[in-house]
Amino acid sequence: MATPPLELPKTVSSSASPQVLSWDGLTLPQPVPVCLRPEPIEVERMSLAVSLPRVTVRSYAFHLPPAPPSSRQPRAAAASPPTVKGDQGAETAEPVRPRARIKPPGDVVKLSERIFYLLQPDLETILETSELVFPHDPYPFQYEGMAFLAPRHGAVLADEMGLGKSMQAISTIRLLVRSGEARRVLVVCPKGLVSNWKRELAEWAPELVVAVIEGEPARRRWQWKLEDVPVTLANYEVLVRDERLVEELKLSYDLVVLDEAQRIKNRGSRTSEAVRGLRRRRSWALTGTPVENSAADLVGLFEFVSPGMVHDGMTPRMLGEAVSDHVLRRSKDKVLKDLPPRIDRDATLELSPEQREAYRLAEEEGVFRLTEMGPGATIQHVFELVLRLKQICNFDPATQVSSKVDRLEAELEEVAASGRKALVFSQWVETLGKLSKRLARFGPLEYHGGMPTSARDEAIKRFREKSEHSVLMLSYGAGAVGLNLQFSEYVFLFDRWWNPAIEDQAINRAHRIGGTGGVTVTRFLATGTIEERIDRVLAGKRDLSEMILSTAEGLALDSQRSMKGFTQEELFSLFNLPPPARRAAAA
């Protein structure tokens, strides 16, 4: 076997690895010449960047009005947990909840603007520091609604009826006016809701001056032209009528709010054209039913809210994605944790001009007669007058015009469109009949003592089972007890009973343990009338069991029992008359 020649390195540096030489044992090792030629050691130097990198700073500045000194409220007090009173009246503490924050809408693209929104404190702090006080503490979901509306130029607040859409809009308008973001706001609503908006604006934004567009053309022209009025209120019919005038006057608004905005779903309608023609920076739509029949409804709505954003060819999914950042919808079951099981609303409305005139004549004549009767005037006489006036509050006797029906129609539109059911109570069977005619499109059914039992049972069965019947109209006498109608989520008290306990019994047809959701109760009340005066007297009483108790239907009043509820003095005071005893003494 040949020995492979050995190759040795010519040089071995001090840094080289030790060489290992090997051979087999057959051949003698040969002397290996090793030549060591030391070379200088090279050290490679490396510098590390020890200094830290430079820092680049971006800055944003904000211009705010000075905070009022009185707004320096301790946070702890502001964040104290609210309590809610349940059915049994037991108070339970709620856990501290996160406060609503205004988030930048999706269509705000400028980074500085998005950051501006993100750096704002929570909404409640903003409101507190703006010295905006509310008559009642809003529910958390209502603060969220305000935080949704405030930054949006195009928005649809689609909360279910009864959750306070108008209150949320008004409070946000207030915030925008206070911050200088809005100087002129136009609110458009159905005719039947004008007085409600006036009342809500007065309650939730008392500092805002409101101009209501109504009356003769010359008067309306003057009203439209009013400057330095932050809020203008008009109904749809007036807006359509004054469309050219608004154009001629070149009116322009920082914000236009449409209530019951489903009215503009039909793009070809004059109403839709009139509202779309308004010059405006922001467009908000309030509706409990943004989609009534088809996706086209939503497209119609968005022609006002954000023109061009959606179109007819879009699939429901595409449509939903496109509008998602602009629509806020909460149903009662979603916010049930925030809500009491029963929401009570007073629908305060003004009589129509026809009703007002009839009312004035009847009251003047009635009071004159009572005065003339002197000490001979009895409680019975007073009651007759009260009933006469209450009937006029329902309908004008000559024309059958009714502000209450206008309002009820507007409310029922939403109830029916959302597939819900409503109960309407009245003191008079005759009133139920009139309502049936006016509300025919909602498939009304009647339930009262004038009907045989079989017909009443059939009415309940159909109301329960048939979706085309959205409303059941009941008399207090027949409908206030013994019925289980808890699938109805809305109760309207078209006129008021003498005793809140009877009203409660009526309401409890819908609001019962085991009901699926909360019940919204709306009490109609004509302002400046006997209804308001009676309401004040009743509200002042705490001992309800001592009040008039008459579950009998119609006009069959038991004057003796009535006296238990209203003292003689109270009854006569409804007309600013002294009671007979005092009058006799005076005589």
Next chain:
Amino acid sequence: MQQPEEGRAAIGFLTTVASASHGVFGGYLLVDEVGRPLEFHCTAPVRVSRAQEILYGPTLYGELHGRRIGGSLVQAGNVKPRLVLVESQQMMQLQEETDLPVAVVDSEQPLRERFGDLLPEIDLREPFERIREAIAEAQRHG
């Protein structure tokens, strides 16, 4: 650095946010006495090398977050705050870069006892959340 407008007492909130992909962002929010924003300053992300990490060792956080980033941000402020609040003790190295009083928001009660009227009646932790949200937004926008 300007004095705040009359009647407006500013307070500074300074924090940093580390992102694995981008580096460290700093944010400095000046608010008025009721928590409304007056100014906001944030940094572009700052990256340190592995070598810097090794060589600075445990001192890196205070040096980078407190002095370098915090110092740059506080210098950028136009309004002079009464106090600058930070979230950690290491950020207190900011004190080497500014004459402003600096304090850590660890426990609110002792802080209120110490600074009394200097502190606004707001939740002292909440503004840091706003800074983080704003930084996240800036990050999303590149």
